Amino acid sequence: MDQNLKAKNLLLYVFLGIYVLTALGTLSMLFFGFGEVKDAERSTLINTFLVESAVAIAALFYSLWNIRNKEDRAIEHTRELIVNPLEESFKDLVIPVESLRLPTIQLHENKHFKRCKFIGPSAVAVMGGTYKNVGFLECGDIVALPNDVYLTGIIVLKNCTVEDSEFIRTTIFTDQHTAQGFKTIPGVRVKGIQS
Template identity: 65%
Template sequence: MFNQGYLCKGENMERQAKTILLYLFVSVYGLTALGTLAMLFFGFGDVKEAERSTLVNTFLVETAVAIGALFYSVWGLNKKDRATEEMAKSNAINPLDSSFKDKIIPLENLKLPTIQLHENKHFKGCKFVGPSSLVILGGTIHHNGFSECGDFIALPDNVYMTGMLVFKNCTIEDCEFLRITIFSDKGTAKGLATIEGSSVKGI
């Protein structure tokens, strides 16, 4: 499991490593090519006439390999950039949407400018990523997984809370919650208590 920040950091490190290897390869080729040219045209190394054709062929092969490797490396880096950009676009989160399917959602990305309430929305096959906290009030909760979420906490009646993200009467199915502390009303908490391995406090 990961969040976007870790993903971007890993991709940047991979790109830097590939760029360093590319420069290293070009440098090694450049030194080799200079040595070959020096032997062919400037008399270094006392090259015999019989060896000249071998050196020329070797130089041509080295050049062809270098050009091929250069184009492949540049094409690979550009392809990786395009794939990363497409992935970012496909996984972009608009908190005003009414439904979300097969999304990796850092919970902070669902926060709204005013009241933090998502009502009557549909989440299917999503992964909610913390660390964060969430209030679930009613709705349909079906076939979900909870990893590193700790206890579910049932809130007292008529409690007032602010600054927390709230799912009210939402449908949440086939989703996974990672490192998220979940609060709920007592009715919802009783439903959460039926999940295998769950622990609910406050009821």
């Protein structure tokens, strides 16, 4: 839950708390004889109570509507993030890695990604290709796999071109040759390179 929503909820609860206390005070003065209420003041107290109640009900409905609206926007935003994994070229996209899943083998070969953000948590196997100006945020170590490894259940980028892109919270597995190239990127740690 973001800070803005927390602040709005806190204000709503404070408002409702003040309303309840004010309403109880008004009702106790009107019907239970607390305080001295003159007949001339009685109609003013009743009108004040009705206005307070209307405002409290409106605030409650607004809050519920706002929460529902936020949920609808979140669902719509998620729909916008879904990409068609059969495309050959991807540009200026935020790509949840899991949306790259294909019906059969998870192989993306000779595809082009430009200014994309690959979002995990997930794992990707990178087998060859061209990677220019690529960043790795919260990805941990890149793992170089032994030669002749057969992978299943993982998305594979084979001989793809990835430019000006970022991998975020994504575990990267790679072949030995590609691992040598990744090793030259400042700040990237590669484990498992064989001599």
